[in-house]
Amino acid sequence: MTHDLTRARHRAGKAGLATTAALLLLAPATLGTDAFAAERATPPASTDATPMVHNRAMDAVAQMQPSWNMGNSLDAIPDETSWGNPPATKALFDDIKSQGFHSVRIPVTWSNHQSATAPYTIDPAYLARVKQVVDFALADGLYVDMNxxxxxxxxxxxxxxxHDQVLARFNATWTQIADTFRNESDRLLFESVNEPGFTNTTGDAQKMALLDELNNSFHSVVRQSGGKNGTRLLILPPVGSSPDQTLMEHLAADMATLHDPNLVATVHYYGFWPFSVNIAGFTTFNAQTQQDLTDAFNRMRDIFTSKGIPVYLGEYGLLSEPNSGIVERGEMLKYYQEVAYQARLDHVTTALWDDGNFLDRNALQWRDPALYSWIRSSYRTESGTASTDQVFVPKSGPVNAQTLTLDLNGKGFQGIWQGGTRLVRGRDYAVSGNQLTLTAAELAKLTGSGAYGVDSTLQVRFSGGLPWQIQVITNDTPVLSAATGTSTSFSLPTQFRGDRLATMEATYADGTGAGPASWTTYQEFGTSFSPDYTGGALSLTSAFLSALKDGAPVTLTFHFWSGATVTYHVTKSGTSVTGTTS
Structure with missing residues (x-):
């Protein structure tokens, strides 16, 4: 299996955490909807909205914050380097420790190094390699979750x-792991199984019963293995590692039957699914997207942390890679900041999922240092934001003043800088309440080069946290050209003229949605379409084209971040595809 195919499998698995029923109720959202119109005071990092319960497990998991996932390494199939990351080294964990992380999650896939028949022996060399990597992390004083x-x-x-074969293999697997690590530091935690799911079941009740059996058997095997495993913290997930209320409540009930104070609950969170993949018009971190996040963390609090059961958010992120352009950068920053904010309020320890797209493990450098700085800062405090991080100024039209809404997040507004130059309040911009207005004269000056694209970057600075960066962009309405192609390869010649694509709407003549996502007219960014800014093209994927009705004209409406919309028409006839602008 290639690295790309593996990522596709991982991404599809995460999408399964979304609630299907909720998706059926979604309506296309309005572009630009903003959830940050009102100020919200942010408590200092040392102040808790809900008092924390203190016990050994809660205190230990609190000390694990923040956490980082060494994804697509020891969990890679068939071998550690098969999915594009180098072998883990002590230097990797030295770097992770120096970056402020207090724990790491080390996902491990055992099957390719294990006999598939009884007694299900794990290759001793592989066990030794896993132990070596775990010891690298423990030597740096990091907590480790291994699964x-x-x-x-x-x-x-x-x-x-x-049933019997799987249970026997599961028990044999954990018997060998527990024996190998029985005397390791108590900073090592065991996690029973990642995102457990079961095929050919009759529903959630059967899935929960099967998982109870696995979790309870895991608990028994580890506790009976001796050494430090008698009191080691053990991490248990609900079905799918989902933050669904029913599934978490069932996990809490099952944990209570074990009468063990050294248990930790784990769930995963990849955001409100339509926002996380950019489908159905959810291009911004709007009120519905924010509410989904808030509700998920509040459920973790109500079911677990408020009752003294720690929660380790074993994976969080978005279902689109940070460098893909699928989720707009400023909206992505708001999301990551809100995860950290809610985690502080509800006493949840968060583990960033990193499959190699955040930290370059060859160079030991963050691929996007500014993004990582934002995430790192959010662990301690909130930074101020604005309704957008893009201001578009038309090249061929009059330059007008533009107003943004600030969300101060409890901070004070200090000013705006362009590089080392501070803009002058009253001349270059005005602030009234939470409304920031950039004057027409200043925007004309900032876009003076006249070249399409980013002309200037402004920093809005606050009394705490990081500055909010605003790109000032020269643009005109994009121009698309007619084209022909096939149902496996079709590209629209596009002059983007400085603009950036937000989403694509696809409809048949009767107004119904066209494409793989028939329940919405707004198709999924990257899965159905993608822009090539350098090559000057918009590509329609084979997945999108193959879903179209033969001979039925489809109207595409491309929504750009400037607010511009451009329509285009495609018709598939057999394997041929024709595109026109009118």
Missing amino acids: VHHDSWQWITNMPTQ
Whole structure:
């Protein structure tokens, strides 16, 4: 399996955490909807909205914040380097420690190094390698969560039809792991299984019963293995590692039957699914997207942390990679900041999912240092934001003043800088309440080069946190050209003229949605379409084209971040595709 195919599998698995029923109720959202119109005071990092319960498990998991996932390494299939990351080294964990992380999650897939038949022996050399990597992290004083990872969909998923075989293999796997690590530091935590799911079941009740059996068996095997495993913190997930209320409540009830104070609950969170993948018009971190996040963390609090059961958010992020352009950068920053904010309020420890797209493990450098700085700062405090981080100024039209809404997040507004130059309040901009207006004269000066694209970058500075960066962009309405192609390869010649694509709407003549996502007219960014700014093209994917009705004209409406919309028409006839501008 290639690295790209593996990422596709991982991404599809995360999308499964979304609630299907909720998606059916979605309506296309209005571009530019903003959830930050009102100020919200941010408590200092040392102030808690809900008092924290203190016990050994809660205190230890609190000390693990923040956490980082070494994804796509020891969990890679078939080997550690198969998915594009180099072998883990002590230097990697030295760097992670120096960056302020206090714990790491080390996902491990065992199946490719284990006999598939009894006694299910794990290759001793592989066990030794996993132990070496775990010891690297422990030597740096980091807490470590180690688990059974992609085995969940490789063979554990077959438990409904191969019950005895799966349970025997699961127990044998954990017996060997527990024996190998029985005397390791108590900073090592065991996680029973990653995102457990089961095929060929009759519903959630059966899935929960099967997972209870696995979690309870894991608990028994580890506790009976001796050494430090008698009191080691053990991490248990609900079905799918989902923050769904029913699934978490069931996990809490099952944990209570174990009568063990050294248990930790784990769930994963990848955001409100339509925003996370940019579908159905959810291009901004709007009120509905923010509410989904708030509700998920409040459920973790109400079911677990308020009752003294720690929660380790074993994975969080977005279902689109940070460098993909699928989620607009400023909206992505708001999302990551809000995760950290809610985690502080509800006493949840968060582990950033990193499959190699955040930290370059060859160079030991962050691929996007500014993004990482924002995430790192958000662990401690909130920074001020604005309704957008893009201001578009037309090249061929009059330059007008533009107003943005500030969200101060409890901070004081200090001013605006362009590089080392401070803009003059009253001349270059005005502030009234939470409304920031950039004057026409200043925007004309900032775009004086006349070249399409980013002309200037402004920093809005606040009394705390990081500055909010605003790109001032010269643009005109994009121009698309007629084209022909096939249902496997179709590209629209496009003059973007400085603008950036937000989303694409696709409809048949009767107004119904066209494309793979028939429940919405707004198709998924990257899955159905993608822009090539350097090559001057908009591509329609084979997945989108193959879903179109033969001979039925489709109207495409491309929505750009400047507010411009451009329509285009495509018709598929057999394997041929024709595109026109009128």
